[in-house]
Amino acid sequence: MTIAEAAPKDGEQASKKPKVIVIGAGTSGLRAAEVLVQSGCEVVVLEARDRVGGRIATSSKLGLPLDLGANWIHGNQGNPIIDLAERAQCSYSVDELDDTVVYAPDGTLLPKRLGEELVTKMWDYFDDGIEYSARNFSEIKTNVSFVEYYRSRVEADCLEGQGEKVKEYQMKVVELLGGIVATDIKRQDLKNLHLEKPIPGENLFVSSTYGPVMSLMAKTALENGCVRLNAPVEQVETVYTAAGPLHTVCTKDGETLNADAVIVTVPLGSLKQDRIKFTPAMPDNIRQSIKHLGYGSLEKTYISFPTAFWAAESTSYFIFLAPEYAPATNSERKIISAISLAHLPAPYSQPTLLFYTHGDISKRLTDTLQWDSPDVSRQNILAFFQPYFSRLPGYIADDPACTPVDILSTNWLNDEYAGNGSYTNFPVGLVDGVEDIKTIREGVPGSRLWLCGEHTAPLLGLASVSGAYWAGEMTARRCLVEFGMMSEDAERALAMADGL
Ligand SMILES: Cc1cc2nc3c(=O)[nH]c(=O)nc-3n(C[C@H](O)[C@H](O)[C@H](O)COP(=O)(O)OP(=O)(O)OC[C@H]3O[C@@H](n4cnc5c(N)ncnc54)[C@H](O)[C@@H]3O)c2cc1C
Structure with missing residues (x-):
């Protein structure tokens, strides 16, 4: 059956x-489905x-469960x-x-207080x-890059009593923020930096992993x-009838399903690559806005050891500035950092280090995972x-206690259903990110077809699990307003409460 044949005719809504x-069973898709089911809609979630x-x-x-994607709850107030x-x-x-x-770049430890000050100032x-x-x-x-603003602050406010060397460290430690914006920090736009504003409160590392949260x-x-698993969607066709817009969704295996409304929650990276064909095509303004926003890369590598040989001390976060001793694959001497999972509370404590990489380095590591045999890539x-x-x-060196037992390395960059990346960011050159987000969020007026996900979140929650949920x-x-199942006033009041 062709898509056109599968579409119900006027007045044929069974x-x-x-x-x-709902296309996609990630955070945003599942939350949308939950609200719609609870409100009495018939819902099908198609998940690739x-x-x-x-x-x-x-x-x-590696033994205990570990998060491959989100691990932190960013901001514990009103989240x-x-x-x-x-x-x-x-x-x-x-x-x-x-x-x-x-x-320090030569591998020596900086005085603890100086290290802490560098990081505090950076934040x-x-x-x-x-x-x-x-x-x-x-x-x-x-x-204009955020780094230009940062540099001006370093110049004006060099740490007390410190000279050129410390300024140099300050300009290196800023690279750490690349792990927040999922790209080289030089690529973070200053004008649109306000879109990185976090939800207020503390950042919490979910020691028990996000698994139980996802189950809920x-x-x-x-x-x-x-939920229908193994159902990658390839096409969405919309026809306008007297009864309103009707949609036909086509999966990779040729199945077609009809619906009164469609919520597309695939990642921004997938939209950028036109992984789903829309008929009629998305309007130009939406396509342009999708193009304007950035989609970053952040990868995680867990390395487990027989014992946590480093954990006799209280230090749980290690930062390596512009390492002169870096391997050839990090010839630009980009910053590397590691978190000790041995410092998690029992029963989650484990002799494992978590390394974050972003931008070009994550690309190099995931290329290794992609092309080599498991042993060689390990x-x-x-x-x-x-x-x-x-x-x-x-x-x-050579002590079995310090010899890695196993590794677990993520590969979001080569994952087409993650949009070949990690999450949305705001690159240098972006003119007005708020406008772009609103344009994508608005969708095609009157079409009952919406794009949704972390990239359409309220501005405080962009790029996060919380934002995707909202x-x-x-x-x-x-969608409920469109079906007359919620009043516009009620929706508007709720949207205002969400900071839209
Ligand atoms: C390494 C990493 C670390 C992160 N760390 C944090 C963190 O600590 N805290 C935090 O808040 N956020 C973090 N994030 C971001 C957070 O994970 C995302 O913002 C959030 O999970 C996105 O939810 P979503 O519903 O928008 O998209 P997704 O979770 O990506 O859901 C989209 C769904 O659509 C499916 N899909 C894709 N294409 C198709 C198709 N063609 N047909 C059908 N289904 C399809 C996908 O398989 C997926 O299930 C991290 C992300 C990564 C990658």
Whole structure:
């Protein structure tokens, strides 16, 4: 059957309940499905993978479960994920992972206080930059990197009593923020930096992993039998009838399904690559906005050891500045950092280090995973990180206690259903990110076809799990308004409360 044949004719809507197809069973798709099911809609969630969760995923390859995607709850004030985490009886760490040391480019340890000050100042300047960009949005020129603002702050406010060397360290430690914006920090736009404003409150590392939170998020959709796994969607066709817009969704295996509304929650990276064909094509303004926003890369590598040889000391966060001893694969001497999972509370403590990489380095590491045999790629990954973990306190070369047991390395960059990346960011050259987000979020007026996900979140939650959750909820509500199942006033009031 062709798509056109499958589309119901005018007045042929079989079901009284509005039927909504949600594409993608990640955070936003599952939340949208939950709200719609609870409001009495008929919902089908089509998910390309053989699992729900999207960019939330856990693996027990190294023993205890570990998060491959999201691991932190960013901001614990007014964050809906806190409520879910509480209900799921998750355990989180607040201060355990804060004890920081910084290694100088030559591999020596900087005095602890200086290391901490470098990191504290870096966060202060980032937060200040966010406020500065919010206050001065219209005056700030396009094509200016956040690093220019940061540099001006370093020049004006060099750490007390410190000279050129410390300024140099300050300009190197800023690269760490690349792990937040999922790209080289030089590529972070200043004008649109306010879009990185976090939800207020503390950042919590979910020691028990996001797994139990995801189980709760998926509960309603799974219990109601709404989720269809292994169903990658390739096309969405919309026809306008007297009864309103009707949609036909076509999966890779040729199945076609009809619906009164469609919520597309595939990642921004997938939209950029036109992974789903829309007929009629998305209007130009939406396509342009999708193009303007950035989609970054962040990867995680866990390395487990027989014992946590580094953990006799309280330090749980290690930062390696512009390492002169870097492997050839890090010839630009980009910053590397590692978190000690040995410092997590029991029963989650484990002799494992978590390394984050972003931008070009993550690309190089994931290329290794892609092309080599598992053994060769394991060797390559270990060879990459060995110069760093071998600097940690207690390391003794050739001691079996300091020899890695196993590794777990993510590969989001080569994952088409993750949009070949990690999450949305705001690159240098972006003119007005808010406008772009609103344009994408608005969708095609009157079409009952919405784009939704972390990239359409309220501005405080962009690129995060919390934002994706809010986005799913907001889009479901807009859908209910369209079907006359919620008043516009109620929706508007809720949207205002969400800071839209
Ligand atoms: C390494 C990494 C670390 C992160 N760390 C954090 C963190 O600590 N804290 C935080 O808040 N956020 C973090 N994030 C971001 C967070 O994971 C995402 O913002 C959030 O999970 C996105 O949810 P979503 O519903 O928008 O998209 P997704 O979770 O990606 O859901 C989209 C779904 O669509 C499916 N799909 C794709 N294409 C198709 C298709 N053609 N047909 C059908 N289905 C399709 C996908 O398989 C997926 O299930 C991290 C992300 C990564 C990658």
